[in-house]
Amino acid sequence: MTAVAALLAVAGYAASAGGTVAAAGGGIAAAGAVVGAVAVLLRLPSLVPWALAAAASGYVLARTHHARVDGWSPVVGAAILLAAELATWSIDDDRRIREERTLVIRQVVVVAALVLAAAAVGFVLVGAAAISASAGLVATAVGVAAAVSAVALVLRLLR
């Protein structure tokens, strides 16, 4: 439920940006929350990325007409990651398996640390982006290479 709540929070934040486009973005993000709820309830891990993508798309759509970089976007990213982790945990959880208490505590600590670290990294990135709005050709090339590498990794994993 916390995962769905995190996605709904993203939807609410997107909708609060104001305007028709923001409302539409909030709606898309809310649809993502619904998809996330279905994924958790029906234990369908393949739906989780679609739910996250919908929430992120809704947020990005809501920010389309804003010229300024949103300073809270790292928090939104961390919230989506939190939703992803909790949804995956919920789907993987099998009540027939008795989990040791230390295992559960360890999992909570790992997820919390990951989300906090993600938020911190996001703030650094947004800060850097704000400083150099126009990065130039080299930075764009590095970005394209990183994106292509990520897609290649995905294709290799899917094979």
Next chain:
Amino acid sequence: MTRRASPKLAGYAGLAGFGLLAALAVGRPEIVALTAPFLLALGVGLALSGTPSFTLQLTADERAVEGDEVPARIRVETPSGVDRLDVYLRLPDGLAPAHGDQATGLHLGRGETRDLELTLSATRWGAHRLGPLHVRARDALGLIVAEGVLAETPVVRVYPREDTLRRILRPRDTQLYSGSEVARTKGEGIEFADMRPWTAGDPLRRVNWRASARRAELWVDESHPERNNDVILFVDSFADVRGAAGGTLDLAVRATTALADAYIRRRDRVGLISFGGILRWLEPGMGLVQLYRVVDALLDTHVILSYYWTGIDVIPRRTLPPKALVIALTPLLDDRSVDALLDLRARGHDLCVVDVSPVPFTRRTVDGLDAVAYDIWILRRDALRHRLQRAGVAAVEWRDDVPLQAVLEEVTAFRRHARLARV
């Protein structure tokens, strides 16, 4: 162990990749901020994941009796540590968990050894192989999953619970070796049989002085010798009718164990024929070792579907010695068994048939054609028993709520009053 990427890894990588492409296309830093957490999770998760190294050992008590509790232990040792290890022990049908968990998730530190204690309840006889033992190891973020199955698992031999028999069936003929059965013939023994006039060669200690004094000539006592028997236990494993609490084969195996124990205690030679899809036999023998052999052979008895027409010709000659008492435990469901029993009787073997009735494990419908068919089936079973009885075989129906001792008494009563039929 098989290592594979979890769906989470593919999902995160996909989101990160397409997020970065979208950031480049749209040119908004917020998308990078949304993508960065997934890239971080991927980087950290893949950096922390390594090949899990651990050893598993599953041990359990090898022998138990039905109803006993069997302790089992899963030992996990790891030199490098495992972030999350799921262990799942699958149990065969005859064993059920009594205490402890079949599936456990645990975290193991570097160089840690963990023992998972599990108590199993032996619910049904048989040779049950534990497992397979499934293990699944995951890294801290669950991106890489390694799965495997422990191949070497122990076998728990659950011996059938047996009834205590006070009296058992006496054979028509005894064998030559000494035993506990008073033979019908006369010879050297303790049990008084008759008196006769003294003849040359009779030992002096046989003289009955009181009778000799009355008749004015020497008379000697005759006695019945104590001999042993050859008993062949014939288990029909062609068919098994099962209910919630057991089946006909369970009853037959328990009864066979009880009979084998009772006869071997009397120093009789006991053999076994498991007559079914696979024919198994054990030549007659005596002593505790033979009892173990019989019970061990029974544990491997299963119903194996076969259309091959098996007769008693395939049974080795030494397995069916002359004058042996053959006790058959059969649900009388397969024509091959019935024909084999009639064939045994026709060859002059002393045969008793305990019909392990499948009727209590079936249910009659209230009305309709099924009910008529059921009634006809019951009548045909009665007719079949009657056919065996007409052939001189003591055929008695045994239902699961009746003690075996009562059935044996019924067989004894039949044999006492029935005339030997020549077929």
